[in-house]
Amino acid sequence: MKKLAVVAIGGNAVNRPGEEATAENMMKNLSETAHFLVSMLDEYDIVITHGNGPQVGNILVQQDLAKHVIPPFPLDVNDAQTQGSLGYMIALTLGNELRKKNIERQIAAVVTQIVVDKNDPGFQKPSKPVGPFYSKEEAEKLHQEKGWIMKEDAGRGWRRVVPSPIPLDIVEKDVIKTLVEKDVIVIAAGGGGIPVIQENGALKGVEAVIDKDRASALLAKEIEADILIILTGVEKVCVNFKKPDQRELDHLTVEEAKKYLDEGQFPSGSMGPKVEAAIDFVTSTGRECLITDMAVLDKALKGLTGTRITK
Numbered sequence: 654m655k656k657l658a659v660v661a662i663g664g665n666a667v668n669r670p671g672e673e674a675t676a677e678n679m680m681k682n683l684s685e686t687a688h689f690l691v692s693m694l695d696e697y698d699i700v701i702t703h704g705n706g707p708q709v710g711n712i713l714v715q716q717d718l719a720k721h722v723i724p725p726f727p728l729d730v731n732d733a734q735t736q737g738s739l740g741y742m743i744a745l746t747l748g749n750e751l752r753k754k755n756i757e758r759q760i761a762a763v764v765t766q767i768v769v770d771k772n773d774p775g776f777q778k779p780s781k782p783v784g785p786f787y788s789k790e791e792a793e794k795l796h797q798e799k800g801w802i803m804k805e806d807a808g809r810g811w812r813r814v815v816p817s818p819i820p821l822d823i824v825e826k827d828v829i830k831t832l833v834e835k836d837v838i839v840i841a842a843g844g845g846g847i848p849v850i851q852e853n854g855a856l857k858g859v860e861a862v863i864d865k866d867r868a869s870a871l872l873a874k875e876i877e878a879d880i881l882i883i884l885t886g887v888e889k890v891c892v893n894f895k896k897p898d899q900r901e902l903d904h905l906t907v908e909e910a911k912k913y914l915d916e917g918q919f920p921s922g923s924m925g926p927k928v929e930a931a932i933d934f935v936t937s938t939g940r941e942c943l944i945t946d947m948a949v950l951d952k953a954l955k956g957l958t959g960t961r962i963t964k
């Protein structure tokens with residue numbers, strides 16, 4: 654019997670730094686990603702999750718530019734748009750990679766709503782960076798002219814930030830489980846899921862972007878995955894990252910991960926949410942989380958590289 658893995662693919666899998674965010678470039682990058690994902694299918698059933706920070710922010714910019722002729726959509730609807738566009742691109746590129754290798758598997762992208770608390774403090778304190786990077790001067794102008802909240806993002810420039818509540822429950826979790834049981838490769842909780850709140854017995858979309866690593870940990874718990882795999886731009890989690898005394902970590906216990914988080918070793922815009930997601934999944938399930946670069950995924954699954962977080 655195969656193990657079940659939730660695989661969270663990071664921004665680099667879709668948009669590379671400095672590269673124009675065209676559909677053509679995104680397809681090219683996702684074709685490479687598909688190659689690495691297919692390599693794990695002999696041993697694992699996979700549910701793929703993905704981010705949407707750059708893409709949903711780009712849609713907001715497009716809609717802002719066209720707002721005099723076409724009314725902009727609320728952010729939850731734009732989250733759904735990114736689930737559709739990226740779900741399509743992942744399904745197409747992964748399907749082509751499977752066909753190349755004569756592997757017959759169905760792929761389905763599930764539009765995924767995730768319940769959040771309407772009183773989540775994240776609504777009052779926008780923190781999730783979306784869309785393009787700007788200079789400090791451009792960011793100040795955008796704040797003045799459009800009221801956008803702008804923040805410096807991990808030394809890379811300034812970006813718009815939007816509310817990012819904690820994900821609590823995945824509405825489609827049973828459908829996702831059923832598809833997995835039927836041997837379908839599922840793409841779910843894209844862009845961290847579409848945030849919805851419960852109100853008077855109904856669900857209602859809310860304007861926010863959920864962190865995809867948090868959503869991935871929740872999904873992995875709810876579908877009882879054996880492992881949570883977070884693919885990112887580095888082979889191993891590091892302490893003292895980019896300093897002369899940088900140290901790569903092969904293994905972290907939950908206690909060590911918490912200690913390093915408290916020391917501020919993992920910045921909130923990059924490794925922080927990944928390590929928090931790992932702690933959440935491992936603490937709740939007693940299972941393991943692997944953080945690595947997709948280019949070395951094969952080696953990492955054999956235990957030869959990557960960082961494993963265990964209880």
Ligand SMILES: NC(=O)OP(=O)(O)O
Nearest residue numbers: 704705706844864865
């Ligand atoms: N939703 C989300 O976390 O997207 P990114 O990972 O692309 O920032």
